[in-house]
Amino acid sequence: MKTRREFLKDTCTACLSTAFLGLTFSQLTSCSSFPIYKTNLSQKIVSVPLSNFAESNLVILRDMQVAYDILLVKKSETEFNAIYMKCSHQENPVTATKSGLFCSSHGSTFDLDGNVTKEPALAPLKKFKTIIQDNQITIDLNS
Ligand code: FES
Structure with missing residues (x-):
């Protein structure tokens, strides 16, 4: 039979392990990395070789002269989205x-066309x- 002290020690270890694993899993599932094209x-026009989409349909375009990254989304061989990664709610990076x-910042979500899927963002x-x-x-x- 376990003492009260042993019981608490085992229980707390299990809780901490579960919390740690849960946190780690949460970080892994929400942590995505895509190729970054710098x-x-x-000028205000940039060209990116399509070969950058060989491994991923999503490429992040980054330029130190542009305040926010731009997400390039390959929808098909002929259709792409270039989405400015600035939240339409209060201008935080997405x-x-x-x-x-x-x-x-406040939990808004958007689809890969940039449409709001969860408020508080409305635009x-x-x-x-x-x-x-x-x-x-x-x-x-410029567009
Ligand atoms: S700034 Fe993005 S949801 Fe508020």
Whole structure:
């Protein structure tokens, strides 16, 4: 028979283990990493080789002169989204996952077309025009 002290020790160890595993699992499932294509924009138009989508349908475009990253979503061979990763609620950066984007500030979520799937955000995320040409996707940041 266990003493009260042994019982509490075993129970607390189990609880901590469960909490740790739960936290770790939660971090793993919400932690997504996608290829990052870094640019140095001299103009407001950038081209990204389509070969960057060989491993993933999602590529993050990052430029130090642009305040937020841009998520490039390959919807088909001829259709792409370029989504500005700035939350439409209060302008915090959003995080991309395989199924959409979320904002950790107040919990808004968006689909891979930038549409709101969970409030408090009401407006969709900004999207830029894209053109597919010569094995490149060109994003017009003026659009
Ligand atoms: S700033 Fe994104 S949900 Fe509020």
